[in-house]
Amino acid sequence: MAVLTVLPDGRQFSVPAGTGLLNALRQAGFYPDAPCGGLGKCGKCRVSVNCAEVLACQTVVETDMTVLLPASHGPDFPASAGKPGTGALLAFDIGTTTVVCYLLSEAGEILTTASALNPQTAFGADVVSRIRAALAGEGSALTAAIRRCMEALVRSVCEASSTDPAAIRRVAVVGNSCMQQLFLGLPVENLARPPFDPLLRQAKTVACGPALPCCPAAELLLVPDIAGFLGADILGCVLAENLQEAEELTLLLDIGTNGEMVLGSRKGLLACATAAGPALEGAGIHFGMRGTAGAIDRVWAENGDLHFHVIGGGEPKGLCGSGLIDAVAVFLEAGQINRRGRVKSDLRLTEQIFLSQEDIRQVQLAKGAIRAGIELLAEQMGVKMEEIQRVFLAGAFGSALNPASACRIGLIPEELLEKITSVGNAAGAGAIRLARDESALALAQTLAERIRPIELSSLPGFPRRFAKSMEFREAKS
Numbered sequence: 001m002a003v004l005t006v007l008p009d010g011r012q013f014s015v016p017a018g019t020g021l022l023n024a025l026r027q028a029g030f031y032p033d034a035p036c037g038g039l040g041k042c043g044k045c046r047v048s049v050n051c052a053e054v055l056a057c058q059t060v061v062e063t064d065m066t067v068l069l070p071a072s073h074g075p076d077f078p079a080s081a082g083k084p085g086t087g088a089l090l091a092f093d094i095g096t097t098t099v100v101c102y103l104l105s106e107a108g109e110i111l112t113t114a115s116a117l118n119p120q121t122a123f124g125a126d127v128v129s130r131i132r133a134a135l136a137g138e139g140s141a142l143t144a145a146i147r148r149c150m151e152a153l154v155r156s157v158c159e160a161s162s163t164d165p166a167a168i169r170r171v172a173v174v175g176n177s178c179m180q181q182l183f184l185g186l187p188v189e190n191l192a193r194p195p196f197d198p199l200l201r202q203a204k205t206v207a208c209g210p211a212l213p214c215c216p217a218a219e220l221l222l223v224p225d226i227a228g229f230l231g232a233d234i235l236g237c238v239l240a241e242n243l244q245e246a247e248e249l250t251l252l253l254d255i256g257t258n259g260e261m262v263l264g265s266r267k268g269l270l271a272c273a274t275a276a277g278p279a280l281e282g283a284g285i286h287f288g289m290r291g292t293a294g295a296i297d298r299v300w301a302e303n304g305d306l307h308f309h310v311i312g313g314g315e316p317k318g319l320c321g322s323g324l325i326d327a328v329a330v331f332l333e334a335g336q337i338n339r340r341g342r343v344k345s346d347l348r349l350t351e352q353i354f355l356s357q358e359d360i361r362q363v364q365l366a367k368g369a370i371r372a373g374i375e376l377l378a379e380q381m382g383v384k385m386e387e388i389q390r391v392f393l394a395g396a397f398g399s400a401l402n403p404a405s406a407c408r409i410g411l412i413p414e415e416l417l418e419k420i421t422s423v424g425n426a427a428g429a430g431a432i433r434l435a436r437d438e439s440a441l442a443l444a445q446t447l448a449e450r451i452r453p454i455e456l457s458s459l460p461g462f463p464r465r466f467a468k469s470m471e472f473r474e475a476k477s
Contacts, residue, residue: 002061006030007068015061021049022056026122026141029148030069032056033117035283037124037133042284045122046070076152079114079160087111087163090215091431092150093233094118094175094183096127096257097281097290098396099146100428101153103161108436111161114153117290119145120182125278126257127178127191127229134188143185150183151214165214172221172434174427176231176258180223184211196228196455203445221434223444227453229273234260235444235451236430237394241423243269244447248389251374251416254427256395257281259370262451263377263388269447270377272454274369279362280321280397287353289318291400296349298402299326306330308349316353322400327355328363329405335475367411368470373456374413375465380454391419394426410472 001014004024015024022038022045025031036042038057045056048068089104100115120142123133134142158165173183177198181188186199201224208220223232237254238244246265254260259276262269282288282295289295294317298309308323310316319327327349331337336345341364347355378385391412393401403420406412412420423429434440456462 003064004028004061005064005066007066017062019061020057021047021054021059021061021065021067022122024061025056025067025069026145029145031117031119031122031145032069034122035125035278037129038122044283079112079153079156087158087161088167088169089435090154090157090168090171090218091428091435092153092171092173092175093236093425093428093431094146094150094173094179095233095395095427096176096179097121097125097278099149099153100425101150101157102428102432102435103157103163104432104435108432110432111163112157114156114160116149116153118179119149125281125283127176128275130182131178131188131192134182135192139182139187140185142182146179146183147211151212154212154214166217168208168215168218170221170435171208171212171215171218172223172431174223174232174236174431174434176233176260177225177228178231180225180232184222191228198225198228198231200225200232201448203441203448205441221441223434223441224448226271226448226451227273227455229258230260230271230451230453232444233427233430234262234271234273235447236428236434237392237426238262238269238430238447238451239433239440239444240426240429241392244450246390249383249387250390250392251377251388252392252394252423252426253370253374253398253412254394255280255370255398255401257283259366259373261370261373261377263381268381269451270381270454271451272373272377272456274373274456276366276369277362279359279366280324282318282320282324284362285319285324285359286356287318288324288359289320291320291322291396294318295320296323296327296353297400299323299330299349301330301334306349316350318353319349320400321397322402324355324359324363325409325411326402326405328360329402329408331355332409332472333475337472339471339474341470341472363409364470364472367409368466371410371413371469372462372465375469376456376459376462377454379461380459385413385415388416389419390421391416392421392423392426394423396425398422399424408473410469
């Protein structure tokens with residue numbers, strides 16, 4: 001056996017010699033970032049072992065080790081300043097990347113919120129990686145990770161508002177199909193192969209205690225999924241924005257690791273999911289990172305010079321998704337990237353930070369999938385792009401995204417630029433509505449049955465449309 005000492009919190013535990021360091025840390029409740037799922041490809045799971053920097057996924061524990069984790073990988077989840085009052089309701093948005101928790105009063109007022117990195121990122125940045133991990137026997141570890149995270153968030157928001165978790169009476173949770181099933185401890189084989197039918201088809205309430213023991217008196221709302229990869233999160237977005245009542249033809253985009261979208265109005269709603277991948281949230285990009293301190297989040301050109309903004313100020317450490325899209329837009333306009341995505345000259349933001357040819361390829365794959373989804377949804381509804389009257393951008397990435405840059409690179413059709421509005425965390429707002437309104441769960445069931453899912457890969461024109469959508473518009477000469 002070897003003893004690991006994990007800093008900065010000083011915990012010690014023993015593991016059998018020969019255990020991979022990443023697995024040892026996961027088992028102890030520490031979750032270093034590992035977007036590639038521990039395959040040694042992304043280089044993001046760097047930790048310090050006995051004062052030497054290593055990749056956790058490529059390190060084997062043979063002797064006693066002292067492991068220093070980056071501060072962002074610690075187990076603490078600070079809440080925002082809470083309002084006075086005792087909470088009675090909880091709402092969760094389990095994102096593939098971020099988990100958000102809202103504590104509400106009995107009257108439905110938001111008392112405080114807290115968020116955390118989804119610890120399942122230690123098993124891979126995207127849903128496919130986590131499904132693969134679950135099928136390889138890590139399902140219970142993935143479930144334990146997300147439940148531990150959610151319990152820590154509950155304790156944080158309750159402490160901030162002087163609430164006893166045992167007094168919580170209702171918990172509403174939304175997430176994509178995979179996140180929901182892993183939270184509930186359900187198998188995910190249904191998401192690994194066609195026809196990808198969802199397991200959660202019926203809205204119901206169950207006891208919360210088995211999943212979140214810190215809320216033993218609460219009921220847990222099970223929100224139905226629309227289809228295999230159209231989960232309760234996009235349903236929450238629809239609820240939050242009342243798309244089922246919209247008079248205007250509206251496109252709602254929830255862009256993140258998974259791209260989910262709904263098009264329609266009160267006359268009918270179509271939805272699809274696209275495998276956008278983690279690039280738009282900074283994963284899979286050489287100098288990519290999440291939108292935290294040190295990340296370049298905005299890039300622009302002025303009088304021929306390149307400028308950027310860094311979250312928190314100071315020297316940049318990398319760039320997050322919104323900065324990535326801005327940078328690609330600027331380099332395209334400068335003629336440094338051609339129509340097919342070939343890099344024609346150095347794409348450097350600083351002496352240390354630059355975009356590579358592979359980075360541009362990852363952006364093309366992500367934006368091609370989303371753009372193809374938008375165009376094919378419109379085709380399936382029988383409408384032209386200019387007939388879409390409103391575009392809602394949801395999610396953390398959507399809220400930070402510069403619409404002009406998104407349209408410049410072709411992520412969103414340019415004719416929609418003036419119609420775009422950011423709506424923030426609409427999935428979380430949907431979860432809040434479910435927690436507040438006892439009738440909302442029945443409405444969620446009605447919407448899950450009413451919204452017509454479109455499986456893009458089954459459409460004969462999808463491969464060609466996807467390939468075409470990967471292309472850029474070159475700068476006008």
